[in-house]
Amino acid sequence: MNAASTGDGLRVGVDLGGTRIRAVAFDQAMEPLGRAAASTGAPEGVAAVVQRMAECVREAVAAADSHLDDVAGVGVGAAGLTDWRSGKVLLASNLGWRDVPLRDLLASELDDVRVEVDKDTNAAALAEARLGQGRRFRDFLYLTAGTGIGGGEVMGGRLYRGATGGAGDIGHVVVDPDGPRCGCGAHGCVEVFSSGEGIVGRARDALTAADGVASELSPSELTTEAVFRAAERGDRVAGAVVGRAAEALGMALAMYVNLNNPEAIIVGGGVAQAAPGYRERAGRVLKERALPALAGVVQVLGPGLGDDAGAVGAALLVSTDEVTNGAHSVTTRQGQTA
Amino acid sequence: MNAASTGDGLRVGVDLGGTRIRAVAFDQAMEPLGRAAASTGAPEGVAAVVQRMAECVREAVAAADSHLDDVAGVGVGAAGLTDWRSGKVLLASNLGWRDVPLRDLLASELDDVRVEVDKDTNAAALAEARLGQGRRFRDFLYLTAGTGIGGGEVMGGRLYRGATGGAGDIGHVVVDPDGPRCGCGAHGCVEVFSSGEGIVGRARDALTAADGVASELSPSELTTEAVFRAAERGDRVAGAVVGRAAEALGMALAMYVNLNNPEAIIVGGGVAQAAPGYRERAGRVLKERALPALAGVVQVLGPGLGDDAGAVGAALLVSTDEVTNGAHSVTTRQGQTA
Numbered sequence: 220m221n222a223a224s225t226g227d228g229l230r231v232g233v234d235l236g237g238t239r240i241r242a243v244a245f246d247q248a249m250e251p252l253g254r255a256a257a258s259t260g261a262p263e264g265v266a267a268v269v270q271r272m273a274e275c276v277r278e279a280v281a282a283a284d285s286h287l288d289d290v291a292g293v294g295v296g297a298a299g300l301t302d303w304r305s306g307k308v309l310l311a312s313n314l315g316w317r318d319v320p321l322r323d324l325l326a327s328e329l330d331d332v333r334v335e336v337d338k339d340t341n342a343a344a345l346a347e348a349r350l351g352q353g354r355r356f357r358d359f360l361y362l363t364a365g366t367g368i369g370g371g372e373v374m375g376g377r378l379y380r381g382a383t384g385g386a387g388d389i390g391h392v393v394v395d396p397d398g399p400r401c402g403c404g405a406h407g408c409v410e411v412f413s414s415g416e417g418i419v420g421r422a423r424d425a426l427t428a429a430d431g432v433a434s435e436l437s438p439s440e441l442t443t444e445a446v447f448r449a450a451e452r453g454d455r456v457a458g459a460v461v462g463r464a465a466e467a468l469g470m471a472l473a474m475y476v477n478l479n480n481p482e483a484i485i486v487g488g489g490v491a492q493a494a495p496g497y498r499e500r501a502g503r504v505l506k507e508r509a510l511p512a513l514a515g516v517v518q519v520l521g522p523g524l525g526d527d528a529g530a531v532g533a534a535l536l537v538s539t540d541e542v543t544n545g546a547h548s549v550t551t552r553q554g555q556t557a
Numbered sequence: 558m559n560a561a562s563t564g565d566g567l568r569v570g571v572d573l574g575g576t577r578i579r580a581v582a583f584d585q586a587m588e589p590l591g592r593a594a595a596s597t598g599a600p601e602g603v604a605a606v607v608q609r610m611a612e613c614v615r616e617a618v619a620a621a622d623s624h625l626d627d628v629a630g631v632g633v634g635a636a637g638l639t640d641w642r643s644g645k646v647l648l649a650s651n652l653g654w655r656d657v658p659l660r661d662l663l664a665s666e667l668d669d670v671r672v673e674v675d676k677d678t679n680a681a682a683l684a685e686a687r688l689g690q691g692r693r694f695r696d697f698l699y700l701t702a703g704t705g706i707g708g709g710e711v712m713g714g715r716l717y718r719g720a721t722g723g724a725g726d727i728g729h730v731v732v733d734p735d736g737p738r739c740g741c742g743a744h745g746c747v748e749v750f751s752s753g754e755g756i757v758g759r760a761r762d763a764l765t766a767a768d769g770v771a772s773e774l775s776p777s778e779l780t781t782e783a784v785f786r787a788a789e790r791g792d793r794v795a796g797a798v799v800g801r802a803a804e805a806l807g808m809a810l811a812m813y814v815n816l817n818n819p820e821a822i823i824v825g826g827g828v829a830q831a832a833p834g835y836r837e838r839a840g841r842v843l844k845e846r847a848l849p850a851l852a853g854v855v856q857v858l859g860p861g862l863g864d865d866a867g868a869v870g871a872a873l874l875v876s877t878d879e880v881t882n883g884a885h886s887v888t889t890r891q892g893q894t895a
Contacts (some may be wrong), residue, residue: 300850310851358720372817374717381818382696385851391815393808393846395734403848469733477729478816479710480719508731510741512638512647513723 228291229283232534235321237261237313239452240268242275243530244283244290249350251527253282258512261314268314269321273328292333292537296342297321297531302384303536306336309384313366329403334526335536338384342532343522344371346379347485349535351523356482360475361522362389363488364468364497368414372479390414399424412467414499415443422446422460426527429456467499469504476509476517487522509537566629567621569614570679570872573635575599575651578606580613581868582621582628587688589865592735593618606652607659611666630671630875634680634867635659640722644674646782649724651704673874676722680870681860682709683716685823687873689861694820698813699860700727701826702806702835706752710817728752730809737762750805751839753781753828760784760798785832803835806844814847814855825860 229252233240237259241361244253255270255278276293280286299311306315306322326334347353351362353373362370368390374378380386391403391411398407399420411417419441426438434456435449449457472484484505485500502519509517524531567590571860572579575597582591593607595614614631616625637649638714644660646652649675682699685691691699691711706728708812710717718724728748729741736745737758749755757779764776772794773787805879810822824836840857862869 236612349865358717374712375715377713379696379712379717381851382854383818383850384816384822385848386816387819388848389816391848392812396808405846470734474730474812475816478727478813479717480721480723480725480726482720508743510723510726510729512721513719516720 228289229280229285230291230534230537231279231293232342232530233272233276233293233295234342234529234533234538235259235268235272235295235314236339236529237298237311240272240275242272242279242532243527243534244276244279244285245534246283246530247291247492249531253424254283255279256284259314260301261316265316265319265324265351269324271327272325276329280431285330287330290329290332293329293534294342294533295321295334296324296339296533296536298339300384301336301338301341303335303337303341303380304384306334308336333537335438337378337380337447337533337536338369338371339370339529339533340369340387341378341380341384342536343487343524343528344373344387344485344532345535346524346528346532347487347488347522348373348378349377350485350531351528352485352499352520353483353523357383358478358479358481359483360387360389360472361485361487362472364414364486364490365488366415368410368417368468368488374479388472389473389475392474394467396476400462408503409467409471413464413490418443418460418490420445421463422457425456425460432456433502441489444493447497451495459495461497465500466504468497468501469509472501472505472519473508473514476505478514480513483518483520485520487528491521498537561599566627567618567623568629568872568875569617569629570868570870570874571610571614571633572680572867572871573597573606573610573633574867575636575649575676575679578610578613579868580610580617581865581872582614582617582623583869583872584621584705585629585871587872590623591617592684593617593620594841597652599654603654603657603662607662607666618775620827625668625670628667628670629661630673631667632871632874633663633672633674634677634871635661635674639674639676639679639721641673641675641718642722642738643681644672646674647811671875674718675718675871675874676707677867677871678707678725679716679718679722680707680874681825681862681866682711682725682823682870683873684866684870685717685825685860686711686714688869689866690823690858691821691861696817696819697821697823698725698727698810698817698819699823699825702752702808702824702828703826704753706748706755706806706826712817723815727809727813728813732805732812735788747805747809751802751809751828756781756784756798756802756828759801760795763794763798770794781828785835789833799832799835800838803838804842806835806839808846809894810839810843810847810857811852814843814851817852819855821856821858823858823860829859860870 255275300309308319320338331448370387371388392406395407450461593613638647646657708725710725729746733745739746788799
């Protein structure tokens with residue numbers, strides 16, 4: 220890692236999603252100076268996506284009146300299971316990727332500029348930690364409830380990634396062992412109740428089971444949005460689905476609190492943002508279910524950053540301290556033991 | 558904190574349990590040089606217990622042919638919820654203590670030597686991290702299955718304590734929302750199935766429910782040991798209780814793995830040690846239940862340290878780095894943000 224090179228020059232953050240690529244060029248004070256975006260176009264294959272990412276980086280840098288030579292590094296937040304050490308995307312179902320060496324591919328498209336890759340929820344957690352709601356906390360969970368449910372953990376003021384980058388993926392906490400089967404193979408993961416896809420799936424189940432109960436929901440036009448709107452208007456079927464979603468999320472959060480005793484949980488993502496009161500309901504369940512001593516200190520909050528959060532966090536990955544804490548800690552540990 | 562004073566002199570570790578106080582004086586290489594022990598005698602009150610702890614420290618130091626003046630610090634691992642920042646024992650039901658300023662009380666009994674206090678499971682986790690099975694890992698959970706179930710988390714090679722010292726207390730992960738009520742108020746915590754008290758309680762329930770089913774267990778002589786022995790001899794009632802205990806522990810561990818992606822889980826404590834195969838069975842359930850990518854990397858192990866573990870870990874608390882990581886991290890974070 221070239222620590223010296225991060226002292227000056229631009230940092231570019233790239234948010235790689237299933238449908239969009241967004242790149243933002245920041246100065247060292249993290250002011251956004253230039254932007255670019257494109258469709259991901261995953262069906263065209265890895266090489267085409269990587270080329271488009273490189274184009275977005277070049278465009279964002281040009282929009283910042285700068286050149287690639289002035290870029291200290293490029294950070295990428297990728298949707299999917301990612302090994303930040305090797306810079307590989309291990310599994311990204313919405314991209315159809317498996318074991319893609321994204322860091323090396325993108326670096327070679329960009330004249331071997333420094334590139335760091337991490338999962339998008341870690342990037343967002345880092346953005347909240349440095350520039351968002353997380354600035355006030357040392358220990359928090361960033362959770363995103365969108366199509367699925369994922370997260371990132373900040374502990375002692377730093378990203379905690381776990382052994383293989385899977386830390387904070389709260390979507391597969393089991394809240395009902397007898398519940399519907401999840402894509403992961405287990406039954407009753409919080410994701411099957413509380414994510415966008417889960418809410419639609421449970422509404423479909425409810426419409427099938429509640430034969431004869433009046434509902435404004437139509438099985439052929441089910442969206443998360445439609446379920447939330449129907450619930451707000453008093454639809455009983457939709458109301459039960461949303462209630463169960465918030466309850467399941469609160470139970471998963473209670474489990475997290477009982478295990479990791481965080482100061483805060485920051486709940487972001489499209490589903491949480493779309494439904495007024497969803498976060499609050501989940502927060503109430505958490506407070507009821509978690510150990511009182513731990514529930515009493517944890518705050519449940521919305522995110523502090525808007526649409527740029529993913530790109531901000533990705534750009535922050537290009538800081539030696541954010542990516543090498545493993546190596547640092549081992550050094551420290553040996554020093555202490557000696 | 559007086560960092561310089563830890564460079565020489567003895568470190569004394571005190572293990573404060575519900576029935577015994579044990580003190581061990583170590584040199585700077587963590588070689589044990591002197592020992593002392595006493596009954597806790599909690600019913601005599603806080604002052605008497607603190608005095609006895611101080612006597613044990615003086616005796617252990619004398620047994621090491623040394624003097625209190627040569628002691629760099631005294632660390633205490635206390636059974637119960639403990640605030641390591643203030644050195645207070647917040648709640649220890651087996652001592653009958655609430656909000657006891659143990660650090661300050663013990664320091665004043667010991668000519669104001671430096672004292673650090675943490676919960677006993679954090680002390681044991683630290684001992685494993687520096688001198689036991691945890692030396693090979695940066696990220697692991699130390700779990701103890703005894704009368705109750707508790708734990709301590711090591712992340713990035715350091716103790717992670719959480720907002721108020723409650724991190725790693727895995728006993729209150731809910732594995733069956735319809736299960737028996739736990740002392741914490743929730744239903745179906747892993748502790749009601751898999752701890753020593755839980756195993757006895759579930760065996761009692763099973764004997765009541767299984768009216769007519771033959772069992773060698775006697776309701777009036779139920780102990781964890783008796784249940785394990787009966788299960789080994791093929792007793793069906795006992796076998797079901799032990800099977801459920803191992804399964805519940807495995808489910809809780811799977812939850813931990815899905816959230817925190819550790820490299821290892823070290824399972825210690827009297828219950829885990831007493832029952833051959835208990836840890837292995839729980840480990841198998843964990844491997845079946847956790848996300849395959851995370852289950853594939855985690856190792857489930859027994860502890861590397863024996864009876865001294867609590868005292869070793871307590872003595873290790875007297876190292877500036879082990880107790881001030883919070884302050885360090887905040888400094889680092891500000892530095893990175895600037």
